[in-house]
Amino acid sequence: MFMVVDDLKKIDIATGSEADKLAATIKNALDKKHLLVIIGRCSVDYEGRGKSRLESGDRIVIVKQDGSVLVHRPVGFAPVNWQPGSARITIRVTGGRGLELVSVRASPREILRVVFEDVYIVIVGFGLSDAGEFTMYVDEEELKNIIEKEPSLVEEGLRIVEREYRIGDFYVDFYAKDKMNNDVLIEVKDEKAGVGSVVQLYKYLLEAQRRNMKVRGILVSVGFSREAAMLAEKLGIKRVEINPKEIYAKYIEEKRTGEKSLERFFSGKNDN
Amino acid sequence: MFMVVDDLKKIDIATGSEADKLAATIKNALDKKHLLVIIGRCSVDYEGRGKSRLESGDRIVIVKQDGSVLVHRPVGFAPVNWQPGSARITIRVTGGRGLELVSVRASPREILRVVFEDVYIVIVGFGLSDAGEFTMYVDEEELKNIIEKEPSLVEEGLRIVEREYRIGDFYVDFYAKDKMNNDVLIEVKDEKAGVGSVVQLYKYLLEAQRRNMKVRGILVSVGFSREAAMLAEKLGIKRVEINPKEIYAKYIEEKRTGEKSLERFFSGKNDN
DNA sequence: CCCTCTATCTCGGAT
DNA sequence: ATCCGAGGTAGAGGG
Numbered sequence: 001m002f003m004v005v006d007d008l009k010k011i012d013i014a015t016g017s018e019a020d021k022l023a024a025t026i027k028n029a030l031d032k033k034h035l036l037v038i039i040g041r042c043s044v045d046y047e048g049r050g051k052s053r054l055e056s057g058d059r060i061v062i063v064k065q066d067g068s069v070l071v072h073r074p075v076g077f078a079p080v081n082w083q084p085g086s087a088r089i090t091i092r093v094t095g096g097r098g099l100e101l102v103s104v105r106a107s108p109r110e111i112l113r114v115v116f117e118d119v120y121i122v123i124v125g126f127g128l129s130d131a132g133e134f135t136m137y138v139d140e141e142e143l144k145n146i147i148e149k150e151p152s153l154v155e156e157g158l159r160i161v162e163r164e165y166r167i168g169d170f171y172v173d174f175y176a177k178d179k180m181n182n183d184v185l186i187e188v189k190d191e192k193a194g195v196g197s198v199v200q201l202y203k204y205l206l207e208a209q210r211r212n213m214k215v216r217g218i219l220v221s222v223g224f225s226r227e228a229a230m231l232a233e234k235l236g237i238k239r240v241e242i243n244p245k246e247i248y249a250k251y252i253e254e255k256r257t258g259e260k261s262l263e264r265f266f267s268g269k270n271d272n
Numbered sequence: 273m274f275m276v277v278d279d280l281k282k283i284d285i286a287t288g289s290e291a292d293k294l295a296a297t298i299k300n301a302l303d304k305k306h307l308l309v310i311i312g313r314c315s316v317d318y319e320g321r322g323k324s325r326l327e328s329g330d331r332i333v334i335v336k337q338d339g340s341v342l343v344h345r346p347v348g349f350a351p352v353n354w355q356p357g358s359a360r361i362t363i364r365v366t367g368g369r370g371l372e373l374v375s376v377r378a379s380p381r382e383i384l385r386v387v388f389e390d391v392y393i394v395i396v397g398f399g400l401s402d403a404g405e406f407t408m409y410v411d412e413e414e415l416k417n418i419i420e421k422e423p424s425l426v427e428e429g430l431r432i433v434e435r436e437y438r439i440g441d442f443y444v445d446f447y448a449k450d451k452m453n454n455d456v457l458i459e460v461k462d463e464k465a466g467v468g469s470v471v472q473l474y475k476y477l478l479e480a481q482r483r484n485m486k487v488r489g490i491l492v493s494v495g496f497s498r499e500a501a502m503l504a505e506k507l508g509i510k511r512v513e514i515n516p517k518e519i520y521a522k523y524i525e526e527k528r529t530g531e532k533s534l535e536r537f538f539s540g541k542n543d544n
Numbered sequence: 545c546c547c548t549c550t551a552t553c554t555c556g557g558a559t
Numbered sequence: 560a561t562c563c564g565a566g567g568t569a570g571a572g573g574g
Binding site for chain 1: 273274275276277278279280281282283285287288289307309311315321322323324325326327328329330331332334336337338340342344345346347348349352354356357390392393395397400401402403404405406407408409410411520523524527528
């Protein structure tokens with residue numbers, strides 16, 4: 001087969017039956033710490049903490065920029081063999097068409113050997129940049145659900161009286177009472193709170209005080225800007241910083257148990 | 273960049289900025305359950321058992337023949353996002369260059385959305401065949417080590433007297449005594465035993481009997497052919513079938529504890 | 545280095 | 560279907 005490939009960005013391709021040329025391409029990619037994807041027919045041996053042999057078949061082998069090696073079969077979520085990024089990788093030509101990729105990990109001592117009988121394609125990704133942040137998060141709505149169910153996350157002894165509480169033209173996230181039975185207005189932010197958030201809550205508090213409520217404010221957020229923290233301090237607004245990971249864990253927990261009880265409900269197995 | 277690709281087997285490539293053509297290639301690959309590898313700039317959203325957002329960056333996305341989706345960053349062993357094989361996958365063009373791959377899993381309800389801003393290359397692997405068996409194994413030497421340490425795996429009350437025991441010109445794997453203190457010759461095979469293995473052990477037994485030993489034989493193997501089983505029965509040779517998984521677990525256990533005690537030895541923390 | 549706990553764990557087996 | 564346990568678990572957090 002013959003193919004003209006146009007408009008290629010950040011990608012190089014090598015094909016053909018000349019193992020030494022493929023090896024050179026791979027070696028160069030490894031040296032420069034480029035992303036490497038090899039699709040071909042290979043067998044794999046591993047020995048270290050365990051010991052395995054994978055007989056010959058078509059596989060996709062990925063070597064990442066940090067040296068992680070993944071051997072994937074054409075089906076299944078999990079790699080059949082792998083090696084973490086700390087290992088040293090070598091490539092060499094064996095016989096005529098053969099190509100052998102070996103990854104040796106120092107501690108624990110582990111060796112992964114991929115022997116290619118036939119390489120269909122070598123793909124090199126160079127200049128790939130991935131700075132995108134990865135977050136497992138709860139959005140503001142869910143965060144408020146969690147707080148409504150567990151107000152003690154905000155303050156010990158707190159009881160929610162009303163959610164989306166209206167004061168004049170405004171809506172505040174929660175109207176609550178603390179353990180001294182005093183009124184509290186609570187505003188929740190799922191992002192780092194700035195001065196604007198403090199001002200917003202302060203306006204609610206002023207409006208409430210105009211209506212003769214004796215009320216204090218709590219601003220709940222994953223974080224506060226320096227300015228927001230200072231302003232809140234000055235205005236007597238309490239800051240409660242929540243731990244996103246902790247909240248996320250609670251959210252997952254809720255979700256799981258919620259689904260469980262829902263399943264039981266629909267299958268008529270609820271024991272009410 | 274422009275490239276002529278020659279001698280391509282089992283692989284198709286699509287590149288360029290025309291999202292609709294790329295989408296068509298991908299759609300075709302999905303329909304035909306081909307292996308699909310997409311390298312490009314994308315953001316990823318997931319919601320289901322958890323909830324996550326991955327901001328834009330260069331990634332490698334793999335869709336396997338069973339519909340598993342793996343989103344890998346250029347570094348790290350684990351996929352940053354994924355979906356198992358049971359899900360339904362759709363691809364569509366969004367705006368001009370945009371391409372959106374969505375995988376929906378029914379139960380538990382989970383959605384994975386990969387939004388490509390820029391696709392560097394689409395690789396389709398067709399006709400890939402992978403029937404190669406994967407085994408986590410112990411070889412015969414290690415199997416014998418395990419039996420030597422734990423003869424009860426072969427028979428209750430067995431004591432190993434000698435390993436690689438010589439009888440005339442032959443070597444049998446073990447010379448042992450059973451709980452009645454009778455002599456036993458044991459032969460170990462790490463593969464399914466055939467008639468040959470039975471005959472081999474029988475020769476050892478004959479040789480031993482010529483030397484006036486009162487001895488019986490045990491053939492240990494992961495399995496026996498029908499013929500081997502019948503012959504062993506007829507010759508009064510006991511068959512012991514070992515469970516490879518169980519043996520492997522013991523091997524790993526041995527290895528771990530062995531390394532542990534070795535480490536302790538070398539670090540001078542052994543408490544002899 | 546170690547140990548402990550988590551995970552969108554996955555995967556397989558048994559019920 | 561669900562529950563249970565293993566994994567070359569890997570990875571994060573803490574000492």
